[in-house]
Amino acid sequence: MVEYKFPKDFWWGSAASGPQTEGTFDGDGKGENIWDYWFKEAPEKFFNQVGPADTSQVYHTYKEDIQLMKETGHNTYRHSIQWSRLFPEGTGEVNQVAVAYYHNLIDELIANDIEPFMNLYHFDMPMALQEKGGWMNRETVDAYVHFAKTCFELFGSKVKKWFTHNEPIVPVEAGYLYQFHYPAEINMAHAIQVGYHEMLSSAKAIKVYREMNQDGQIGIILNLTPSYPRDENNPEDVKASVIADAMFNRSFLDPSIKGEFPSELVEIVKELDMMPEIQEDDLKIIKENTIDLLGINYYQPRRVKAKETPVDHEHGPMPDDFFDNYEMPGRKMNPHRGWEIYEKGIYDILINVRDNYGNIPCYISENGMGVEGEEKFRNAEGVIEDDYRIEFVSEHLKYVHQAIEEGANCLGYHMWTCMDNWSWLNAYKNRYGFISVELDKDYKRSIKNSGRWFKKVSDNNGF
Ligand code: BGP
Numbered sequence: 394m395v396e397y398k399f400p401k402d403f404w405w406g407s408a409a410s411g412p413q414t415e416g417t418f419d420g421d422g423k424g425e426n427i428w429d430y431w432f433k434e435a436p437e438k439f440f441n442q443v444g445p446a447d448t449s450q451v452y453h454t455y456k457e458d459i460q461l462m463k464e465t466g467h468n469t470y471r472h473s474i475q476w477s478r479l480f481p482e483g484t485g486e487v488n489q490v491a492v493a494y495y496h497n498l499i500d501e502l503i504a505n506d507i508e509p510f511m512n513l514y515h516f517d518m519p520m521a522l523q524e525k526g527g528w529m530n531r532e533t534v535d536a537y538v539h540f541a542k543t544c545f546e547l548f549g550s551k552v553k554k555w556f557t558h559n560e561p562i563v564p565v566e567a568g569y570l571y572q573f574h575y576p577a578e579i580n581m582a583h584a585i586q587v588g589y590h591e592m593l594s595s596a597k598a599i600k601v602y603r604e605m606n607q608d609g610q611i612g613i614i615l616n617l618t619p620s621y622p623r624d625e626n627n628p629e630d631v632k633a634s635v636i637a638d639a640m641f642n643r644s645f646l647d648p649s650i651k652g653e654f655p656s657e658l659v660e661i662v663k664e665l666d667m668m669p670e671i672q673e674d675d676l677k678i679i680k681e682n683t684i685d686l687l688g689i690n691y692y693q694p695r696r697v698k699a700k701e702t703p704v705d706h707e708h709g710p711m712p713d714d715f716f717d718n719y720e721m722p723g724r725k726m727n728p729h730r731g732w733e734i735y736e737k738g739i740y741d742i743l744i745n746v747r748d749n750y751g752n753i754p755c756y757i758s759e760n761g762m763g764v765e766g767e768e769k770f771r772n773a774e775g776v777i778e779d780d781y782r783i784e785f786v787s788e789h790l791k792y793v794h795q796a797i798e799e800g801a802n803c804l805g806y807h808m809w810t811c812m813d814n815w816s817w818l819n820a821y822k823n824r825y826g827f828i829s830v831e832l833d834k835d836y837k838r839s840i841k842n843s844g845r846w847f848k849k850v851s852d853n854n855g856f
Contacts, residue, residue, distance in 0.1 A: 397794045398855040404805025405851035406467040406507070407827060408759050409451070410515035410559065411475035413814040416453070418446035421490040424481025425520040427527070427575040428817070440820040448815035449830045452494065458828075458838070459501050462811060465827045465844035466851030470502060471510040471688075471758065471807055473559065474548075476519050476540050483519035484536040492547055499551050511548065512556040512614060513541050513598065514591075516564055516574060516817070523576065528564060528587040531670070534594045541598035545605055553609030555602065556688055556758075557595035560616040561588065561645050570711060573818050579708040582667045589669035592648050596682040603682070613649045614688030614758045617642050618695040619741045623719045629699035633716035636661070637697045640712050650687065650750045652680035665710055687746065688758030690809070691739045691789075693732040696721050729823055730763040736788040743796035743803055752802045760789050761809035763816075763823030767841075777829050777841040786843065787856060794855075808847070812838065 418429045432444035451458055462470055476483065478491040502509045514537070518527045522536055541557065549555075567574035569584035595613055602611045620638040622630035636657065643655040662668055698719040706714070725734045739757065746755055762785040770778045786808060797803050813826040821832060827844030831837045850856045 395853050395855040397791060399794065400797060400804075401854070402804075403854055404469040404508070404756055404807070405847070405854075406462075406469040406471070406805070406807050407465075407809065407811040408471040408510075408807045409810045409812065409814060410473040410512065410517075411478065412445055412473070412515060412517040413810075413816060414449045414451040414472075414812060415475065415478070416446055416448045416450040418444075420452070421494070422478075422481055422488040423475065423491065424477040424483070424488075426475070426477040426517045427520060427523050428517065429477075430520045430523070431575040439818055440822040443815065443820040443832070445815055447832065448821075449812040450836050451812065454836070454838075455498050456501055458812060459505050459507065461828050461838060461840060461844075462502075462507055463505055464848060465811070465840060466848035467507050467811070468851065469508045469510060469554075469805060469807070470811065471512060471556075472498065473512040473515040473517075474544055475517055476514065476537075477517060479543065480519065480536075480540055481521075483522035483533075484539055487543060495548060496551075499548060503551060508554070509552050510554040510556065511544070511552045512559050513537075513544060514557065514561075514594075515559040516567075518564075527568075527576070528590045529583055531590065531672075534590050534597065537594045538597045538601060541594075542601045542605070545602055545607055549602075549605065549607045549609065554686065555609060555611045556614050557598045557611065558591060559614045559688075559758075560690060561591040561595070561613070562616065562641060564591065566641075566712075579706075579711075581665065581708075581710045581712075585662055585667050586669040588644060589671070592645060592654075592679060593675055595649065596679040599682040599684065600678060610685040610754075612684040612686030612688060613645065614690060615642070615645050615649070616690040616692070616759070617646070617742045618691075618693060619738045619745070620695045620697050623696065623698035623721070627699070630697065633699045634695075634697040636715045637695055637712075640715070641695065646687075646750065648679050649684050650753055652683050661715070667710075685754065687750075687753055687755040689739075689742055689746075689755055690759035691742060691757065692760065694735045694738040696724070696733070727762060727764075729765040732763075734762075734785065736792050739789050740792035740796045743793065743801035744799065747796070747799075747801045752800070754802050754804055756803055756805035756807070757789075757793060758807050759809040760786070760806070761825045762786075763819075763825050765823055767813075767824045767829065771829075775839055777839070779841045779843045782841070782843040783846045786847070790850075790856070
């Protein structure tokens with residue numbers, strides 16, 4: 394019996410990105426991006442020294458992989474177009490081999506009744522642009538808009554769901570505050586400028602998309618970390634959680650949907666004297682070009698308490714000058730990734746979007762559980778028995794279902810991810826896929842228990 398039935402035409406599938414799955418760093422004319430470069434310069438930073446060229450090789454195996462997507466119940470799939478594959482230098486000449494590749498991928502998905510969702514930026518700055526400052530440099534916004542326009546021209550007749558960015562807060566915090574993306578700076582003023590340029594680039598790409606009269610939807614994918622205060626009755630804790638929410642969620646959520654940055658955040662940035670460079674018309678462009686569709690990535694909540702001991706950071710201000718993270722006693726953790734598992738967070742996000750963001754169409758664009766050492770769960774038939782992942786997904790889906798019952802406009806669920814893939818500095822450490830990929834066995838694929846389970850969920854439109 395199907396106890397949790399989802400609305401008709403619900404999107405079932407998974408998400409991945411070009412740089413994490415395709416492999417072949419310089420194959421077929423692909424240019425270098427920041428990951429290819431960083432791995433070359435500092436391989437010791439990457440878990441087991443596995444680099445981005447050595448990932449699931451989907452570039453070569455996409456046809457077989459799409460059959461596996463069918464076997465795991467996908468009716469939709471998100472990928473990203475690698476900027477440095479299409480434009481090896483970030484701008485200039487288009488790589489025609491890449492054009493053919495993405496056409497083939499998209500055609501193969503459509504031929505198999507899997508709707509392609511395409512994202513434009515998934516942390517993969519072409520190195521030629523990074524050398525000129527990357528997102529710090531306003532010219533990168535123009536180069537990005539040109540890249541976006543080229544993608545709409547080339548693939549817009551086939552792809553009807555576009556996303557400007559995946560998790561734009563991540564290049565901000567990882568690249569300019571916490572050093573887990575290149576250029577690994579610690580500089581709050583740069584972080585703010587980078588975030589501003591990303592947001593501007595998103596609005597400008599949306600403007601171009603609408604001017605081209607494309608008949609699809611365009612949105613953005615945000616990783617939302619609902620902020621919970623240690624003590625709801627302590628005004629200082631509540632204030633800390635409001636600030637954390639403004640910094641890490643509303644910084645992109647508000648301008649993407651309401652066309653305006655949150656006033657709490659603007660006040661803080663002004664007090665820090667770190668206002669980004671804003672040109673005439675920028676704010677008008679952001680105001681007028683909001684999204685049609687919101688992708689929500691949800692992994693973990695943020696628990697926050699009032700700042701107790703101020704820290705004098707060597708490199709100037711940091712977000713944690715404004716709040717402390719709080720390790721709530723008894724919280725459930727994913728021991729492999731060190732992230733809290735709090736299933737109700739997904740419901741709280743959907744209800745927040747329903748109540749405070751006009752109930753804009755949205756879907757869960759990533760949710761998943763990274764596990765280290767999954768080989769030990771492989772049974773005699775060669776199948777990984779990842780029942781913990783089935784539990785993780787089903788417990789989250791129950792809350793998605795509840796939110797929909799209560800009126801949330803949630804249209805689908807994509808798990809992170811389809812094939813086990815390469816994940817930035819963590820490389821191949823944590824496995825997330827419905828399908829296992831064995832690097833040392835010539836990238837052999839096998840569907841895990843969770844993939845078989847998901848097929849039934851998709852077929853029944855519920856579970
Ligand atoms: C999200 C990213 C993905 C993926 C995932 C898992 O934030 O959009 O690209 O990496 O997180 O992250 P990790 O592999 O670091 O655990």
